[in-house]
Amino acid sequence: MSKMKELKERAEHYAEEHKKAFESWTHGEIVDAWLHEGNEKVICIRYEDGRYWHYEETQGGLKWW
Secondary structure, eight states: OOHHHHHHHHHHHHHHHHHHTOSSOOSOSEEEEEEETTEEEEEEEEETTSOEEEEEEETTEEEEO
16 A cells, blocks of 8 residues: 555544544544654644644554644
8 A cells, every 4th residue: 555545544534533522523624634744653634724633543542632
């Protein structure tokens, strides 16, 4: 699998998990995703409203900040 395709699939999965944590998701859809500089285990996702989060899979589950 290409790195771009893998990044897209991970971003879509993380976004879906993040949206499930909210009763009402107001940030829109993904407009961009990239690997965090210096830590390829972390993905950054920007949404339609301009907000972005960092996502990382941990032993305790998916973490975002």
